[in-house]
Amino acid sequence: MSLVFYYAPQSTAVTVYWALQELGIPYEIVEIDLQARDQDKRGYRSLNPNGKVPLIVHDGVAIFESAAIMIHLGEMFGVERGLFPAPGLERGEAFKWIIWANVTLGEAVGRWLRSGKTDAGARTDVEARLAILDAELASKSYLVGGDFSLVDVHLGSYAGWIHSLGVDFAKLGHLTAWLRRCTARPGFGASLAA
Ligand SMILES: N[C@@H](CCC(=O)N[C@@H](CS)C(=O)NCC(=O)O)C(=O)O
Numbered sequence: 501m502s503l504v505f506y507y508a509p510q511s512t513a514v515t516v517y518w519a520l521q522e523l524g525i526p527y528e529i530v531e532i533d534l535q536a537r538d539q540d541k542r543g544y545r546s547l548n549p550n551g552k553v554p555l556i557v558h559d560g561v562a563i564f565e566s567a568a569i570m571i572h573l574g575e576m577f578g579v580e581r582g583l584f585p586a587p588g589l590e591r592g593e594a595f596k597w598i599i600w601a602n603v604t605l606g607e608a609v610g611r612w613l614r615s616g617k618t619d620a621g622a623r624t625d626v627e628a629r630l631a632i633l634d635a636e637l638a639s640k641s642y643l644v645g646g647d648f649s650l651v652d653v654h655l656g657s658y659a660g661w662i663h664s665l666g667v668d669f670a671k672l673g674h675l676t677a678w679l680r681r682c683t684a685r686p687g688f689g690a691s692l693a694a
Pocket of ligand 1 (some may be wrong): 503510511512513534539550551553554564565566567
């Protein structure tokens, strides 16, 4: 098995870095210097025409988009390690939350950031969508299947980033407690230090 992970610190790629720590599988890491615009080099664009990180190349197959990478790693390596649900209803829930983060939550965050954080409506939408996650976590310790999984890695990484942008989590007690549980894991610490 060969797995090459294209990474940049303080980027969406940190999510995948955390997942790889949890999985404990061997991989080669290639740092893409976004300031130096390594992502525009022809060799990189031939693997990811979007010119963005993260990207993995698994046995010669290039996979971009953090949600797709998380699902792929979960299916291939997570099930046997108890970090991703087997095919079935919980697998459907895993897809639901990972896609929701990138599409629905991400849409509001992107709109808010593109306005230079001045669009109050977008900010309200970010908070309303985080409240959906908070309500989900009112009755459970982790998002899917009762135990920590790559779904928590994906959404925990995303939620932590949103918090760092200055969104107040004071009213989101369940989300905050879950985020503390997730980010206490060594894999999270390692992803920040990388
Ligand atoms: N939808 C993509 C977004 C990836 C993305 O926006 N990556 C940023 C870093 S956070 C990037 O590589 N930017 C470089 C550029 O746009 O030149 C994903 O989830 O993987």
